[in-house]
Amino acid sequence: MKRFALMLLVLPLSATAASVRDDYAQQWPMQLSSADAGAYRVVVSDAVYRAAQSPTLADVAPLNAQGEALPATLLGADAPLALPPQRVSLPVFPLPSRSSGPAGDLRLIAQRDASGAVTRIETQLADAAASTPTQSGGWLLDVSALKTGLQALWLNWQGQPPMQAELRLEGSEDLHTWFVLDPRVSVVELDNGRQRLSQRRIALTAGARYLRLTPVAGAVPALQDVQAEIARVPTPTAWQSVLLEGKAQAPGFEFVSPGRYPVGQVDVVSSGNTAVEWIVQSRDSPEAPWVQRAGPWLVYQVGGAQRSPPKALQVSTRDRYWRLLPSAGRAVGTPRLQLGYQPEVVVFLAQGAPPYALAAGSGRAKRADAPLQPMIAALSQARGAQWQPAPATLAATPQPLAGEAALKPAAVPINWKSLLLWALLIVGAAVVAGFAISLLRGRQPPDGA
Template identity: 30%
Template sequence: MSGLALMRGAGLALLALLAPLAHAGEGRGDYAVQVPLALSGEGPWYRLELPMSLHLAARYADLRDLRVFNGNGEALAYALSRGGLRQGDGYTDNAVKWFPLRAPRDATGLPGLRVQRSASGTLVEVLAETGPADEQQELRGWLLDTSAIEAPLHQLILDWSADQEGFQRFSIEASDDLLQWRAWGEGQIARLSFADERIDQRKVDLPGRRARYLRLLWRTPRQAPQLLAVQVRSASGEVAPLTWSAALAPSSVKPGEFVWDLPLALPLQRLRVELAQANSLAPVSVFGRREGKLRWQPLGSGLLYRLPQDGQEVLHDQLELYGAPVQQLRLQVDERGGGLGSATPSLQVGVRPTQVVFLARGEPPYVLAVGNPAGKAADLPLRSLIPGYQDARLASLGVATAAQAIETAAGAPQAGVDWKRWGLWAVLLAGVGLLVLMALSLLRSRPDAP
């Protein structure tokens, strides 16, 4: 056999060894967690709001190891729509005018109004309806003019006079004409002096809808504070509500310190800390890091409490984190406030939801799968998946619902070692070694040149 033929044979042998690596396509068996999907509505495109349990079951925070399979085991085309604001949109803090609402001290009804508007509809003056001259007027609440804000309203940010401390609760109502009012829930602000520091809770969530006017009516009028500044945070794009994890137990507990380990780094928006005991008051600081070897970074601080007020219980158990991607969280509690009690608190984390949009092809049942250590990103842009796609079309797509129970695939990779990939690489290295040996044998068998 000539040297050229021998080398050609060695190359063909190497290609034969590489064939399993080149054609080893991924299938359902490569994914540790699989969940059946139920479809409703008009297809062939369907959208699924990814449950937090499945997000935490993924091996990668960016969901590169997510796939959708049909009943024939074929992977389907899909796109990921991240929750929160659409691209190019954002939050805006708007300073607004506010006007006091007054009524006779013994009156049981709501304050009446006489208003003056400018040509654009902006309020210029708000006067209480006058009663008998000898009736003493008291502050009942505040009217906010949000008529200049065209975007949905998402948050109130209030500041009030420094000499008013404690907790204040109020109802929130919205109107477009100052005649018809609709309830928008309740708000609560707080200011406490603690260990030579002042702790404020100034933000109140709104439902993310438009309104020209807001009315804040204090539950206990004598506690209505004198406002110094009012801002309303609006968003020019739609903001999806948060999706929350199940309660997580801490991995480390020390006096005044709790640590939680998440399965993967997530862009956390909020934390919800369990306050198991009544009459709890706890100033806290939150730190995070993406890996155990990195230094802890401060993420925020706040005041957690569960206290009685006016015959009712007031509760504040959440902290904002603004999308910081972390895998470990540390909560430090200033125990001079009494701490969190003897019970070990659980934690829930909230993130903006992710929607999976896929093109249903082939026969059901359709299955969502995550948990492939060797997973590589395969999602498409929405405009590639759905020709002529517009943002408004997302809500009209068919809906997929994930089963409650999470199935673990038999034989799927559970540990961090991908034995299949390592086996294929072993075959490749063996083939390279065989080629080297054949080349050395060829060189030794050639006669020396004259």
């Protein structure tokens, strides 16, 4: 009895000790672009598409160091890759020091080139002879070379001395008329020996061809450099392709895709000059019926350089099996089928200890997509429209996990409840039958019958 109780205790422990990695064939370690971003996105590589078995890519999931599945969702190619803002150094022109008394009239004499960029600047104070310079007069920034995308300024002080000051930010289009962008901008550089507090970024809600920073309160050290933070517009993922070798199979040519690619366009590659109208069909298994995906459309090639463009599919598909049927014209030799696709991205939340990895290939595991898109929309609204989860990259070489064993479907669990009910029904029926037989045997015919 004690041995049986011990087995009951060991079974749950062994079940919980099994890692989710045991359900996957292999995994690719991920390199994070930022250690504390929290949310990341990784592009699905060609190797991952080849390892996946699920027609919905449900057997692709990010895991942490403990082998636990992370909250994740699969996004299409219309969700562009995250790009960090770009920083560009700006031309900075120091303005003359100001006196501690009433501010004089500052006149700027600037020399500009044909594009409007400032090449030389002269400054004059109307009361320069009567004032004693005691404070920096500020800086003039030339941002005329930046057309769009300026969203912040980064100030770099010489030596990064401790300081706390306020600056006035103004803008101008012609160096004559100035308007206030922010009356009091706080900048901080403090250090207590163990921690450092730094506020060097000035967010911009509006722009101008020229900017002017003027000290308002606090001592300001010498400015070494000013960088413009420019938002880079994300671009959709570029098209990639896989070329399939086929075999003649009446009434056309058949091909097998090596992976679960989200095929969005097709093309036919032939040798020499050709002009054939093709119909493209696909299916997910050899037993399934063929489904027409494109055509008939004319595929031509003349002289090697002039050829027809790829044919876009109305609906993308991950089907494994493809077929080409000639509708008009005659194919010379066996053509090759080129499948075009845009790689998708997996967005996930970092939970648990790193390193993180992307696992793929399973006959029994299924990723449950987390509702991350509303979260991304909320964070984009709070942090700016250009915000995206930080990018992560996959290692070139995968790490083996369960291998081919993970590709086998999970064994159907025994429904003990149903078996018990059927057993009770059978036993009950047997008991009723036994009672009936005993009653029939117990009835004796009357005397004289």
